[in-house]
Amino acid sequence: MSEPLVVEAVDLRKQYDGTHALRGLSFAVPAGSICGFLGRNGAGKTTTIKVLLGMTRASSGQARVFGLASDDANAGVEIRRRTGFVSDEKDLYDYMTVADIIRFTASFYPRWRADLEQHYIRRFELPLYRVVKALSRGMRTRVAVLLALCRGAELLVLDEPTSGLDPAAAEDVLQTIVSHVAAEQATVFFSTHQIAEVDQIADRVVIIDSGRAVVSGALDDVRARFRRVQLVFEGEAPDVTAAAFRSPGIERIDRRGRVLTVLSSAGVEAVVEEARSLNPVSVDVVPVTLKEIFLESVKVEN
Numbered sequence: 001m002s003e004p005l006v007v008e009a010v011d012l013r014k015q016y017d018g019t020h021a022l023r024g025l026s027f028a029v030p031a032g033s034i035c036g037f038l039g040r041n042g043a044g045k046t047t048t049i050k051v052l053l054g055m056t057r058a059s060s061g062q063a064r065v066f067g068l069a070s071d072d073a074n075a076g077v078e079i080r081r082r083t084g085f086v087s088d089e090k091d092l093y094d095y096m097t098v099a100d101i102i103r104f105t106a107s108f109y110p111r112w113r114a115d116l117e118q119h120y121i122r123r124f125e126l127p128l129y130r131v132v133k134a135l136s137r138g139m140r141t142r143v144a145v146l147l148a149l150c151r152g153a154e155l156l157v158l159d160e161p162t163s164g165l166d167p168a169a170a171e172d173v174l175q176t177i178v179s180h181v182a183a184e185q186a187t188v189f190f191s192t193h194q195i196a197e198v199d200q201i202a203d204r205v206v207i208i209d210s211g212r213a214v215v216s217g218a219l220d221d222v223r224a225r226f227r228r229v230q231l232v233f234e235g236e237a238p239d240v241t242a243a244a245f246r247s248p249g250i251e252r253i254d255r256r257g258r259v260l261t262v263l264s265s266a267g268v269e270a271v272v273e274e275a276r277s278l279n280p281v282s283v284d285v286v287p288v289t290l291k292e293i294f295l296e297s298v299k300v301e302n
Helices: 045-052 073-081 098-106 114-124 137-149 167-184 195-201 219-225 269-276 290-297
Strands: 005-016 019-030 034-039 060-065 083-086 155-159 187-192 204-209 212-218 227-232 250-256 259-264 282-287
Touching: 005 045, 005 187, 019 045, 019 060, 019 187, 019 204, 034 045, 034 167, 034 195, 045 060, 045 155, 045 187, 073 083, 083 137, 098 114, 098 137, 114 137, 114 167, 137 155, 137 167, 155 167, 167 187, 167 195, 187 195, 195 290, 204 219, 204 290, 212 219, 212 290, 219 290, 227 269, 259 269, 269 282
Parallel strands: 019 212, 034 187, 034 204, 083 155, 155 187
Antiparallel strands: 005 019, 005 060, 204 212, 227 259, 227 282, 250 259
């Protein structure tokens, strides 16, 4: 039996003054998963988060969180009550001390976890009596993450959660997120530019380009679908195009000397069978990294 969906987007479209931010975006995030949300600047990631949290309305389509329609005002309040959100800007009240902002935030959440608060204060080495304005960007990030983790949220929506952190601190935050999900049975949807972070902690991925999901699903399944088939010939490789293959999912064909490389996003059994008809000397199937999948999916030359 499949896990219930915590986040579901169906054909989301959003237009700002003639600019299409979302162009039929669809994806789903099951309960208990850690979903990485990847895309170039301007791909629609921030708009998507705002739609999911009821901070803006889609022009058309449907967004549901906890089964609630995010464009309904009352449902939006309930969604935000059950969600911990960390924005890219790590918005905090500059005039408060760290201790003040923790107490202030805790007062709004009846399910606030004092035990987690103390744990993360120690783990993140937070200076409780320093004003927020005097904190480094990395320390502001730690405070924002604590405020999200301690409110008893069922869903964590994190926009660039490790921005401003050095590698050691970023690793600590990532491991904190993984431990929190395991212990509290939460769901995480995090937007990032760091493909390595998705590779490290996510079990699902959504890659968005120009307002559409170009890759979406369980990370292991995505990796399994994408393969590179390398054909080596005795002489020059034949000059063939994707049209020469009947197999679905042919993303790219590269020809360099004796080697012809076929990138497939729909498995390789049929591709290998067709490739053998070209009479290569050898055929090898090579895994593709998430970085390569991302670069190919958003058409960035690597």
